[in-house]
Amino acid sequence: GDVAEAVAAAQWIGGPVVVKPVQGSGSLGVRLCRDRDEVAGHAAGLLAATVNERGLATPGMILVEQYLTGREFSVEVFGEEAVVTVAKHVGAPPVFVETGHDVPAVLPAARSAALTDTAVRAVRALGLGWGAAHVELRLDGDTARVIEVNPRLAGGMIPELVRRARGIDLVGAQVRAALGADVDLAGTPD
The missing domain is CATH 3.30.1490.20 (ATP-grasp fold, A domain)
Incomplete structure (x- = not known):
């Protein structure tokens, strides 16, 4: 281009x-x-x-x-299961540098469902239901819109935050999935 x-x-x-x-x-x-x-x-x-x-x-x-308006979130998906929704803190436009994350995001049930349902549908549509996916979205009112889908674990220490908040080891799960082993997403928070 x-x-x-x-x-x-x-x-x-x-x-x-x-x-x-x-x-x-x-x-x-x-x-x-x-x-x-x-x-x-x-x-x-x-x-x-x-x-x-x-x-x-x-x-x-x-x-x-x-440009999509609304607050930015990510949904960490494993296989075709939404593991956790993350609220992102980003710098003011015109740049969007991430400055922090809330794990898990605290949202009304309908808004949380809009994010997780949209993220899982995006992962399914792309045929990525075999391991970790980091789906970035914006939530405008009750409408969730996809920014991007990444077939990988999240960056920014999000897997460690998920482990501490939910007790789910996404890094270990990704390694087990790559080895063809069973993956257990049940967890116990620290």
Whole structure:
């Protein structure tokens, strides 16, 4: 992709949009862009990078996404089971750096169900029901919308927070699943 494609995508989607690298961690490089100039400037910077924050080669591609309103959450899914919903604390736009997590998220039952049901449906739709999936969503009122689905454990020490809060060892579960062993998601909090 190139800057012109990013600008065209943003115009097609309608602003504001989020422009971000196709790979990375910690929300680095993720930015809210409100107009054509912001899209072009941020896209040019991302596309010019040859290595990411971990020193790995970048693929020379970016994503341009519709900006979703509402509070950000993640649902940690294992197989096709929602294990826990995590409330995310993120920096103010235009960047979205995660600054903290609440595990488990404290929500009314209907909103919690909207998040977990949407996350599990996304995992099923993508055929990822074999191990860990980290599904990021925004909750606007009672409507949950998917930001991204990652077929991996969450970062940001979330697996450790889940272990302490729920007594579920997601890292161990992922290793057992990879070895073809039975996985038990019952837990006892610390």
